[in-house]
Amino acid sequence: MTRITEESSKYRHLEKMSVEELTSNLNKEDKTVALAIKKALPELNTLIKAIVSKIENDGRLFYVGAGSGGRLSVLDVIELPTTFGVSPDLFNVILAGGKEHLIEALEEKEDDVNAAWLMLKEKKVSAKDIVIGISASGTTPFVLSGLKECRKQGITTACIVSNPGSIIAAESDIPVEVITGPEFVTGSTRMKCGTAQKMIFDMISTSTMIKLGKVLDNQMVNVKLINDKIVDRAVKMLMNNTGITVYHEAKQLLIEHGSVKRALDHFNQIGK
Structure with missing residues (x-):
């Protein structure tokens, strides 16, 4: 060689x-x-x-x-x-x-x-x-x-x-x-x-x-919520993908489900 x-x-x-x-x-x-x-x-x-x-x-x-x-x-x-x-x-x-x-x-x-x-x-x-x-x-x-x-x-x-x-x-x-x-x-x-x-x-x-489906569009929707910066980014992702306009409402939904992906799945299932 x-x-x-x-x-x-x-x-x-x-x-x-x-x-x-x-x-x-x-x-x-x-x-x-x-x-x-x-x-x-x-x-x-x-x-x-x-x-x-x-x-x-x-x-x-x-x-x-x-x-x-x-x-x-x-x-x-x-x-x-x-x-x-x-x-x-x-x-x-x-x-x-x-x-x-x-x-x-x-x-x-x-x-x-x-x-x-x-x-x-x-x-x-x-x-x-x-x-x-x-x-x-x-x-x-x-x-x-x-x-x-x-x-x-x-x-x-x-x-x-x-x-x-x-x-x-x-x-x-x-x-x-x-x-x-x-x-x-x-x-x-x-x-x-x-x-x-x-x-x-x-x-x-x-x-x-x-x-493997870990990205939606161009967003890391499965990111782990390990610090304030990532949580803020995730809340904004969720707002952009759902039309939710109130920050604290999107954050509550995010924290409840633990990831943008799971929060989006829930949001879409309930038809809102």
């Missing part, structure tokens, strides 16, 4: 650049990320459809990752229960070193070839689920070993990688290869690769939740 992610930066003598030159060149490289993702949209679309199908049939999603990619998947997943009102067990992350050590950057754990499958087994992973490996290089041992064991067990596998023809892609039923090219700082895949991964996580989670 060609390890494009390890190729030398197109830019030389970064230490001699002004701040203006650095930010301009970084911005120029960042602009290429969305275009790289665009090329992988067919495979990404296939993956999202598979995720939706699994969840509709009582399955779950598992990300398996290490380093920046693994940590970014955690950041995406922890937002979903609040934003979309879903169970925290629907989207999961198997992180090298464990999520409890998220901020410690235990990069050496990515070489552990036994931990991923043991952690998946603890979560009772099964053929109902889908497991997605996250690896910029496409070679991370922690991720690779986890996917290999999943395939042995008949569990659907996928991956998000940034090098073509990787060994992790070969162990994936649905490989998504997003080729972002050499990094601005040679080999620093927290940069363009990380940006691509974050964008893809957003696309996967948001598209999946929309297809």
Whole structure:
């Protein structure tokens, strides 16, 4: 395989650049990320459809990752229960070193070839689920070993990688290869690769939740009412969708039913 992610930066003598030159060149490289993702949209679309199908049939999603990619998947997943009102067990992350050590950057754990499958087994992973490996290089041992064991067990596998023809892609039923090219700082895949991964996580989670009916029009009607800002937003959503004009009446209906979606269902059932 060609390890494009390890190729030398197109830019030389970064230490001699002004701040203006650095930010301009970084911005120029960042602009290429969305275009790289665009090329992988067919495979990404296939993956999202598979995720939706699994969840509709009582399955779950598992990300398996290490380093920046693994940590970014955690950041995406922890937002979903609040934003979309879903169970925290629907989207999961198997992180090298464990999520409890998220901020410690235990990069050496990515070489552990036994931990991923043991952690998946603890979560009772099964053929109902889908497991997605996250690896910029496409070679991370922690991720690779986890996917290999999943395939042995008949569990659907996928991956998000940034090098073509990787060994992790070969162990994936649905490989998504997003080729972002050499990094601005040679080999620093927290940069363009990380940006691509974050964008893809957003696309996967948001598209999946929309297809699962967690969004009405363009509104997060299943959002959990965890603070005053969200309650205020939810009240206004309810007013916009029902025609209720008195704020405290809409708020009372919202609090009574616990979400915009349930309040709307009640409102429509009683025919008002």
